[in-house]
Amino acid sequence: MADLDLHRLHLLREVSRSGSLTSAATALSFTTSAVSQQIAKLEHEVGVALIDRHPRGVVLTDAGQALLRYADDIDRTIEAARAEMGEFAGLRRGQLRMGTFPTVGASLMPDVVLAFRARHPEVTVTVVSARRDGLLERLRRRDIELTLLWDYPWERIEDEDLTVVRLMNDPTMLLVPRDHPVAAHRSVGIGTLRDQEWIVRDEHPVADVLRRVCRAAGFEPRIAFAANDYQETQGMVAAGIGIALAPQLALSALRPDIIAVPLASSPTRRILLAHLANRRLSPAGQQASSVFRSTAKRMQTLAPAAGNASA
Numbered sequence: 001m002a003d004l005d006l007h008r009l010h011l012l013r014e015v016s017r018s019g020s021l022t023s024a025a026t027a028l029s030f031t032t033s034a035v036s037q038q039i040a041k042l043e044h045e046v047g048v049a050l051i052d053r054h055p056r057g058v059v060l061t062d063a064g065q066a067l068l069r070y071a072d073d074i075d076r077t078i079e080a081a082r083a084e085m086g087e088f089a090g091l092r093r094g095q096l097r098m099g100t101f102p103t104v105g106a107s108l109m110p111d112v113v114l115a116f117r118a119r120h121p122e123v124t125v126t127v128v129s130a131r132r133d134g135l136l137e138r139l140r141r142r143d144i145e146l147t148l149l150w151d152y153p154w155e156r157i158e159d160e161d162l163t164v165v166r167l168m169n170d171p172t173m174l175l176v177p178r179d180h181p182v183a184a185h186r187s188v189g190i191g192t193l194r195d196q197e198w199i200v201r202d203e204h205p206v207a208d209v210l211r212r213v214c215r216a217a218g219f220e221p222r223i224a225f226a227a228n229d230y231q232e233t234q235g236m237v238a239a240g241i242g243i244a245l246a247p248q249l250a251l252s253a254l255r256p257d258i259i260a261v262p263l264a265s266s267p268t269r270r271i272l273l274a275h276l277a278n279r280r281l282s283p284a285g286q287q288a289s290s291v292f293r294s295t296a297k298r299m300q301t302l303a304p305a306a307g308n309a310s311a
Contacts, residue, residue, distance in 0.1 A: 006078075008042040009071040011035060012050060012060075016068055020057035095124045096284040099135040099147030103230070103250040104271060108167075108292075108299060109148065116291045123284050139276060145285045146292075149272040152209070163277045165289070167296035172209060172266035173251060175237045175244040176259055183259040190263060191217040197242040199233050202226035209267055210245050234258050271296065 014024040015035065025035040043050050050064035060068060096116070100109045105127075113125055128135075128144060135147045140161070150170070151157045157164055174188055182188045190213045198221045200207045214221040224242040227233040230250045237244050238257045247269060251260050273292050275281060281289065 004045055005042065006074065008038050008045070009067070009074065011038050012042060012064065013068060013071055013075075015039065015051065015058060016060050016064070019059070023057075094122075094282065094284050095126065096146075096282070096288055097126045097128070097144045098288065099138055099144040100127055100129050101131060101135065101148060101150065102129060103247055104148050104150075105129045107249045107252040108271065108296060111295045111299070112288070112291050115295060116288055119291070120284065120287060139274065142276070142279070145279070145282060146273060146275050146288055148292075149274050150205075150269045151272065152205070152267055152269050154212070154267075157272065157274070161277055162274045164272050164274045165293070167271045167273050167292055168300045169268045170247045170249045170271050171268045172206075172213075172245050172263050173248050173260040174263045175234065175246055175251075176261060177238055177240060178257055178259055180243070180259070182261055185261055187262040187264045189217075189265065190214060193243070194219040197222045197224035199223075199225045199227055199236045199242040199244040201230070201233065202228070205269075206245055206247070213245075213263070213266065 011024065011028065014027055015021060018024045018027060021035045021039070022032045024030075025032045028035070030038075039051060046063070046067060048063040049061050050067060051058045051060055098109075109127060113127065116123075117125060128138060130138065132149055135144075135149060138144045139147050148167075149157060149164070174182070174193075176183050182192070194214075194217065198210060200210055200221075200223055210221050225236045227236060227244075230246055231253070233244045233246065234255045236242065238255055245263065245266075246260070248260070249271070254260060273289060275285065
């Protein structure tokens with residue numbers, strides 16, 4: 001049996017409802033001849049007669065009645081599919097899976113999730129946190145649809161498989177105790193800090209930032225402590241073990257005994273939103289992209305451009 005044409009099944013239903021080829025043709029804006037030809041083609045597809053012609057019209061054969069029941073089932077299935085797809089398109093259901101990394105997982109991402117859920121409470125939101133390579137791997141495996149990423153001027157993300165949008169810039173800040181000589185400065189140059197000891201995140205991008213800015217100023221930083229996270233970094237700074245660098249977005253929970261001072265001529269990392277270039281974003285993903293942009297714009301506007309920052 002050849003593949004069934006759904007349009008001809010719809011025509012068969014109209015013929016059954018109206019009781020004549022002419023009435024069906026009028027209802028569907030066809031000619032009677034065209035309706036007759038389409039019914040004949042449908043009969044050829046299924047291999048049996050579907051209608052009996054009588055002087056006053058037509059009636060479906062037993063085979064025609066049986067096929068009409070399947071046609072009704074098909075129509076109900078199609079309507080259910082359209083309704084469900086409409087729910088996804090209208091963000092009345094579905095799932096949004098996103099990726100983040102720790103420093104924005106405590107600052108930008110929570111605001112985005114809260115704003116998205118307020119607009120689309122029926123959509124399930126899942127967030128995974130990982131380092132950059134892990135996020136890229138999850139993106140390529142399609143475990144997540146969108147992810148936040150970062151890069152620095154010397155290590156730009158340039159991947160033709162990705163669509164990348166810059167959300168905001170994240171400047172590097174200097175962390176010092178409140179009683180430190182530079183704590184009251186509006187900004188400080190790295191060259192004035194050559195005699196300081198430093199606390200740094202071990203095997204972390206901020207360690208590379210510290211080495212680069214110090215070497216550009218003509219000295220090597222003396223590392224006093226290798227911290228596991230920024231909270232531990234702050235604790236050691238507060239204890240007077242040394243001073244530290246940190247991205248501004250990592251300072252959403254700044255200790256009261258720590259001051260964050262803008263670092264003059266410091267490298268700024270970009271906060272990026274990425275998805276696979278060959279993957280069309282779902283309606284939820286499209287809406288989330290818009291929320292990311294508006295939230296990042298608001299945060300960038302509120303961020304202190306100079307002077308002591310208390311995050």
